[in-house]
Amino acid sequence: MSSDNNELLLEVKGLCIEGYSEDQWHQIVKGVDFSLNRGEILGLIGESGAGKSTIGIAAMGFAKPGCRIHGGSIKFDGLELTTATEEEKRRLRGARIAYVAQSAAASFNPAHRLIDQFSEPVIQHGIGNREQAYADAKALYAKIKMPNPDTIGFRYPHQVSGGQLQRAMTAMALACRPDLIIFDEPTTALDVTTQIEVLATIKSIVDQFNTAAIYITHDLAVVAQMADKIKVLRNGESVEESETRSMLCDPQQDYTKSLWAVRSFRKTEQTIDAASTPLIKIENISAIYPGTSKLVLKDVNFEIRRNETVAVVGESGSGKSTLARVITGLLKPVQGSIHFEGEVLPADYRNRDHKQLQNIQMIYQMADTAINPHHKICDIIGRPLSFYLGMEGEQKNRRLRELMEMIEMDPDQYLNRLPSELSGGQKQRICIARALAANPSFIICDEVTSALDQLVAEGILRLLDRLQQEFNLAYLFITHDLATVSAIADKVVVMLQGEVVEQGPKNEVFEPPFHEYTELLLSSVPEMDPDWMTRVIAERQAKGKGGLESSGN
Amino acid sequence: MNQSNSTSNDSSMLKPTKTRMQRFFSELLKAPFSAKLGMLVIVVYVIAAVFAPIIAPYGESEIVGKKYMLANDSFILGTDNLGRDTFTRIIYGARNTVGIALITTIYAFLLGGLTGIIAAVIGGWTDQLLSRTVDILMAIPALIFAMLLLSIFGTSVPSLILIIGLLDATRVFRLCRAVSLNVVVMDFVEAAKLRGEKIGWITIREILPCISAPLAAEFGIRFCFVFLTISALSFLGLGIQPPTADWGSMVRDTADLISFEDYTPLVPAAAIAILTLGVNFVVDWFLHKTSGLKDEF
Numbered sequence A: 001m002s003s004d005n006n007e008l009l010l011e012v013k014g015l016c017i018e019g020y021s022e023d024q025w026h027q028i029v030k031g032v033d034f035s036l037n038r039g040e041i042l043g044l045i046g047e048s049g050a051g052k053s054t055i056g057i058a059a060m061g062f063a064k065p066g067c068r069i070h071g072g073s074i075k076f077d078g079l080e081l082t083t084a085t086e087e088e089k090r091r092l093r094g095a096r097i098a099y100v101a102q103s104a105a106a107s108f109n110p111a112h113r114l115i116d117q118f119s120e121p122v123i124q125h126g127i128g129n130r131e132q133a134y135a136d137a138k139a140l141y142a143k144i145k146m147p148n149p150d151t152i153g154f155r156y157p158h159q160v161s162g163g164q165l166q167r168a169m170t171a172m173a174l175a176c177r178p179d180l181i182i183f184d185e186p187t188t189a190l191d192v193t194t195q196i197e198v199l200a201t202i203k204s205i206v207d208q209f210n211t212a213a214i215y216i217t218h219d220l221a222v223v224a225q226m227a228d229k230i231k232v233l234r235n236g237e238s239v240e241e242s243e244t245r246s247m248l249c250d251p252q253q254d255y256t257k258s259l260w261a262v263r264s265f266r267k268t269e270q271t272i273d274a275a276s277t278p279l280i281k282i283e284n285i286s287a288i289y290p291g292t293s294k295l296v297l298k299d300v301n302f303e304i305r306r307n308e309t310v311a312v313v314g315e316s317g318s319g320k321s322t323l324a325r326v327i328t329g330l331l332k333p334v335q336g337s338i339h340f341e342g343e344v345l346p347a348d349y350r351n352r353d354h355k356q357l358q359n360i361q362m363i364y365q366m367a368d369t370a371i372n373p374h375h376k377i378c379d380i381i382g383r384p385l386s387f388y389l390g391m392e393g394e395q396k397n398r399r400l401r402e403l404m405e406m407i408e409m410d411p412d413q414y415l416n417r418l419p420s421e422l423s424g425g426q427k428q429r430i431c432i433a434r435a436l437a438a439n440p441s442f443i444i445c446d447e448v449t450s451a452l453d454q455l456v457a458e459g460i461l462r463l464l465d466r467l468q469q470e471f472n473l474a475y476l477f478i479t480h481d482l483a484t485v486s487a488i489a490d491k492v493v494v495m496l497q498g499e500v501v502e503q504g505p506k507n508e509v510f511e512p513p514f515h516e517y518t519e520l521l522l523s524s525v526p527e528m529d530p531d532w533m534t535r536v537i538a539e540r541q542a543k544g545k546g547g548l549e550s551s552g553n
Numbered sequence B: 001m002n003q004s005n006s007t008s009n010d011s012s013m014l015k016p017t018k019t020r021m022q023r024f025f026s027e028l029l030k031a032p033f034s035a036k037l038g039m040l041v042i043v044v045y046v047i048a049a050v051f052a053p054i055i056a057p058y059g060e061s062e063i064v065g066k067k068y069m070l071a072n073d074s075f076i077l078g079t080d081n082l083g084r085d086t087f088t089r090i091i092y093g094a095r096n097t098v099g100i101a102l103i104t105t106i107y108a109f110l111l112g113g114l115t116g117i118i119a120a121v122i123g124g125w126t127d128q129l130l131s132r133t134v135d136i137l138m139a140i141p142a143l144i145f146a147m148l149l150l151s152i153f154g155t156s157v158p159s160l161i162l163i164i165g166l167l168d169a170t171r172v173f174r175l176c177r178a179v180s181l182n183v184v185v186m187d188f189v190e191a192a193k194l195r196g197e198k199i200g201w202i203t204i205r206e207i208l209p210c211i212s213a214p215l216a217a218e219f220g221i222r223f224c225f226v227f228l229t230i231s232a233l234s235f236l237g238l239g240i241q242p243p244t245a246d247w248g249s250m251v252r253d254t255a256d257l258i259s260f261e262d263y264t265p266l267v268p269a270a271a272i273a274i275l276t277l278g279v280n281f282v283v284d285w286f287l288h289k290t291s292g293l294k295d296e297f
Helices: A052-058 A086-092 A114-124 A130-143 A162-174 A192-208 A220-226 A244-249 A254-264 A320-328 A354-359 A377-389 A393-406 A424-437 A454-471 A482-488 A516-524 A532-543 A547-552 B020-030 B033-050 B086-122 B124-139 B142-153 B157-184 B187-195 B199-235 B247-260 B266-292
Strands: A008-021 A024-037 A041-045 A067-076 A097-100 A180-184 A212-217 A229-234 A237-243 A280-288 A295-304 A309-313 A335-340 A360-363 A442-446 A474-479 A491-496 A499-505
Touching: A008 A052, A024 A052, A024 A067, A024 A212, A024 A237, A041 A052, A041 A220, A052 A067, A052 A180, A052 A212, A097 A162, A114 A130, A114 A162, A130 A162, A162 A192, A192 A220, A192 A516, A192 A532, A212 A220, A220 A244, A220 A532, A229 A244, A229 A254, A237 A244, A237 A254, A254 A454, A280 A320, A295 A320, A295 A335, A295 A491, A295 A499, A309 A320, A309 A482, A320 A360, A320 A442, A320 A474, A354 A360, A354 A377, A360 A424, A377 A393, A377 A424, A377 B187, A393 A424, A424 A454, A454 A482, A474 A482, A491 A516, A499 A516, A516 A532, B033 B086, B033 B266, B086 B124, B086 B157, B086 B199, B086 B247, B086 B266, B124 B157, B142 B157, B142 B199, B157 B199, B187 B199, B199 B247, B199 B266, B247 B266
Parallel strands: A041 A212, A041 A229, A097 A180, A180 A212, A309 A474, A309 A491, A360 A442, A442 A474
Antiparallel strands: A008 A024, A008 A067, A229 A237, A280 A295, A280 A335, A491 A499
C-alpha cells in the first residue's frame, strides 16, 4: 500500500535453519523464500512450530541458541547476512533492523526506566546523545498516544499497563528509525480492547516512517489488518504467499482454507430445562483478596443449568478468574453463597466432601502447569479414578483406555508418556480427561483455548461440545476471546471491574441494543476484512469516545 | 501398568523415547573429565568402605608394629602413635567417617526436606513457626553449637548423627522451602488440593518429584559439609571416639609429626581433601546439567 518506491530491502532465498535436540540436528525451516520492499509489511502466519519466529529472527541474521542457519541466503540492503561478521551484524541490529517481542513484560529490563532503555540503542549506535534521545522518545510517545508522554518514560516497566508497555516497545524499536521491524506476535498477550489500540499504533507508525515490517502472528484477522502480503507457513515450509486481499478471498491451498474455516465452528443446540433447579447458583457473591480492601467481585448473580454453557467474558482484571476461585472454594467470598443443586456449598474447599469436590472440576488455561511434568499420563488421569471412584487394576485400566478414546488419543501410544512428550493441544486434552475421570456434572474452563493455535483450539472446543452432549455437562467458560464465546456459549455474562454489566442468552447479548461496554468489546474483535480496523477507529473517533482511553487506567 | 508397550508401540513419526536408564548412561558418557574423575574417586572410596575387612592387611585397632614406623614393605604407609598400621586405619576410616556422614546427611534431608516442603504447602502459621525455629538454630555458629550439644549429650555415634543431622537439616529446610514455593503456586498443586488430596500426598507425589534435581545436587554438597564437620569434631576430640578409626582423629593423633618433616598426618588429611573434591566435581556437573534443564517445568 505505502510502498511507493519499490526498492528491494530484504531478500531471503532458500533459507534453511536447523535445531539441535535429541543429539542430532533437525531441519526446522526448510527452504523458505520471500522478499520485502521498503515500506512493505509481510505477514507470516502458521501454527506454533511452523517456524514463524525462527524465520523472523533469521531476518536479522540471528539464530537462537541451539539453532543454526544452515543454508540459503539472507540479503539485507545488499549485505549478505549469512556470511556477514558479527561486527557487521551488530551495526545493523537495533539501528537498521529492530525486533518487537511477544511479551513486552518479559523483554524489558525491570531495573531500568523505559526512557533509558529507549535511549540505549541510540547512544550505542552513535546516532545521538542522551538529550536528543530523550526528546525523541517523548515525541514518539506522544505520537503513539501514550498518556503523559513527557513523563511516562521515567517510569519503570512494572508501573505501566501491558498495552502501554507493548506500545513503549514499539516506540523503542523505532528509536533509531530502522528500515525493518520484526513484530513477533506483539498483541497475542493483550485483551481485544487493548489489542486494537496497539495495532492502530503500529500501523500508523509504520506508515509514517515508511518502515518495512515482518508481522508474525497466528491470528488471521490481525494479520489481515496489518499486512500488504501474507505468507502461510507450515512445518517450516511455505504453503502459499500472495497479496492480503487475494489471500483472504481466494486461498489456493487446502491448508490455508482450513485455517480460514476455523472460525465457523458453532456448538450444537442444547435443550435446557429452564424450569429445573439450577445446577450452580451464584448468589450475591462479593470477594476481596486477603490483605487488600478493593472489591474484586461485586454482588455477582447468575445461574447455570444442566447441559448449559455459560461464558463469562471481560478484560483481564475484570474478576473472571476470581469468580472461578470462589466457585471452587479457593477464595472465600465476603458475601453471598454458591448453591449446588439447591444446596449451599461450604465456602472453603477444605470443608467440602468428596462428592462435592468431584462434581465441580476445573480445566486450566496453561495445560503445561496444570499437569505435573513428572507424572505419566496414566497416573495423571488415573488418580481421580482411584481417588474418587476407588478403581484399581483391570477396571481402572479399562476406564483409562475409555477416557483416552473419548479425548481422541491412542491409549497404547500415550498412556505411558510424560507430559513433555506431548504437544500443547494434547496436554489440554489430558486435562480434560482428568476432569472427566471424576465423573463431574459441572466443569469450569478457565481460558482453556487461549494458549493454543486456532486449529488446535477449535478441536478442543469441538471435543468439549461433544462431551457435553454425551454426559449432560454444564460448563462455565471463562474467556476474553469473543470468537470462542460465540462458538460455544448458550448464555453470556459480561463482566467489567468485578461487576456483571450484562447477562442473558447469547443471542440477546450479542445483538442490538447493546450495553455500552459489550459494544466496545464486540467492536474490538478483529474481523477478516482488511479495512475493518480503519473503519472501527474512524467510527470511534467520530463518536468522540476514543477507544484509547480504556487502557489508560 | 502396561509397562511393556511403553517403547514398543511408538510409531516412527514420534521421537524415540529413551528409557530413563539409557538416558542416564548416555549423559554419564558425555560428562566432562572432572566429573568422571570425581565419580572414579567416589567409586574407589565406596569400594574401600564396603570391602574394608578384605582390603585392609591388619585389624582396625590391632597393634602390629612399633610406634611411628616409616613406610616399609609390611606397612606401606608406616604406623601411628600406638603402632597400628596407617593404611589399615585409612581404609577403615573410609567406612566410619563416610558411613556416618552418609547416614547423617540422609537423616538431615528427611527431616529438613519434609518439613521444608510442608512449610511451603501449608504456609501461614505452620510456616512461620517452622521457619523461625530454623532461623534461631541457624543464628548460632554451627560448629560451636555442635560442640556445645555434644559436650552436653556425650560423644556417642548416635548423638553425633542426631546433632549434626539436626543442624544441617536447617539448611536443607531453607532450600527445600524455597524451591517448593515455586512449585506450590503451580496449577497442578491447586488441582490436587481441589481434588481433596491430603497434605502427605501433595508433598511426596506432587512436589517432591519436581524439586528432586536441586535436592540431589544439594545432597552432594551437604554430604561434604557433614563429612568435614565430623572430621573437624573428631580432630577436636568430640567426634568419633578411639579406638574407632577416623580420618579426623588420625590427623590429630599424628599432628605432632608434622614438625619432624613426616608426611604421615597428611595421609588422612589427603583422604578427606580428595573425597571432598571428588564429590564437588560431580555436584558441579550435576548442577550445570539441571540448571540447563530448568525450562522443563
